[in-house]
Amino acid sequence: MTEVTMNIWRGDSNGGNFEQYKLERVEGEVVLDVVHRIQATLAPDLACRWNCKAGKCGSCSAEIDGKPSLMCMTRMDTLPNDTITITPMKTFPIIKDLVTDVSFNYVMARQIPPFTPGKPQPDGTYRMQQVDIDRAQEFHKCIECFLCQDVCHVIRDHEVNKLYYAGPRFFVKLASLEMHPLDTVDRRALMREYLGLGFCNITKCCTEVCPEHIKITDNAIIPLKERVVDASYDPIAWLGRKIRRKSKMTAQEAYELAPARVAPTSLDGIPATAVED
Ligand code: SF4
Ligand code: SF4
Ligand code: FES
Incomplete structure (x- = not known):
């Protein structure tokens, strides 16, 4: 019988420390299984968030041996040490304990103007090319685990940037909207001026x-950066807009189209200052 030692951070917003739990290893378990066994046998007040245990709800995010990961998708036998x-x-x-307040992300989500289709075809339908569907397909796989937001140094290491930076999860969302052939909103200036795309x-x-x-970087962020540069600095794109008389x-x-926007002059403490429309 082999043992494993789980070194788990316990505490709340006032501070905390690591507690060690020693358990028998059970073949086939993922980290979330072990956390559940700790709750069942050693520490019933240990708080962790989870829901599906199938890598689809995005709620069991934590840092396992320093790496942002889903606890339900990290197999114990892939971790090299006996102390985790x-x-x-x-x-x-x-x-509390492993549960964090991720509401910053919900505030950011509401800064983004939603999908806004134009007029349908005369027969009342909308049509898209398969190539456009294929391109955006991966963006719709996002489970909102916010591990990308957690690891991004622009958010993690610079508290003030949080106020001006949507972060990778929302660049994925913006890419899915900007690359949608039926959408009519132009979010490029918004991304440059308010959502911090240039910080990445x-x-x-x-x-x-x-x-x-x-x-995220290759298929969402870099194409968005290219689009922003085209909109702001490309003289040919500028001439094209002039000829088509399209500004x-x-x-x-x-920003006016977003469900809830933050007044740019009062950005300290985003959740408290979100302006409801
Ligand atoms: S894009 Fe970010 S939030 Fe979405 S699944 Fe990937 S890591 Fe999670
Ligand atoms: S590529 Fe950009 S968004 Fe992703 S982690 Fe790095 S700085 Fe953050
Ligand atoms: S419990 Fe749903 S993703 Fe882990």
Whole structure:
């Protein structure tokens, strides 16, 4: 019989420390199984968030031996050591033990103007090319685990950036909207001026931790950056707009379409200052 030692951070917003739990190893378990056994036998007050235990709800996110991961998708036999350390996601405020307050992400989600289709075809239908569907398909696999937000150094290490930076999960969302051939909103100025796309320096850490293997940097962020550059600095695109007499949407115009926007002059403490429409 082999033993495993689980080193789990316990505490709340006032502070905490690591507690060690020794258990028998059971073949085939994932980290969440062991956490559940600890709750059942050693520490019934240990808090952790979970729901599906199938890698689909995105709620069991934590840091396992320092790596942002889903506890339900991390097999115990893939971890090399007999002592395993589990900490809550570092980027978000602690509620209790392994549970963090991820509401920053919900506030960010509401800064994004939703899908806005144009007029349908004369027969009342909308049509898309298969190539457009294929391109956006991977973006719709996002389970909102926020592991990419957790690992992104722009959010993690610079508290003030959180206020001006949507983060990789929402660049994925923005890419799915911007690449949608039926959508009519131009979010490029919004991304540049309010959602911080320029802060991303393409380190690809977000892509490395995504459990859905979305190529966040290559397929979402870099194409968005190219689109923003085209909209702002490309003289040929500028000439094309002049000839077609079509102006690009300003950041403020796009922002007005978001479900809840944050007043740019009062950005300290986003959740408290979200402006409801
Ligand atoms: S590539 Fe950009 S969004 Fe992703 S982790 Fe790095 S800085 Fe953050
Ligand atoms: S993009 Fe990937 S890592 Fe980020 S929230 Fe979605 S599933 Fe999680
Ligand atoms: S419990 Fe749903 S993703 Fe882990």
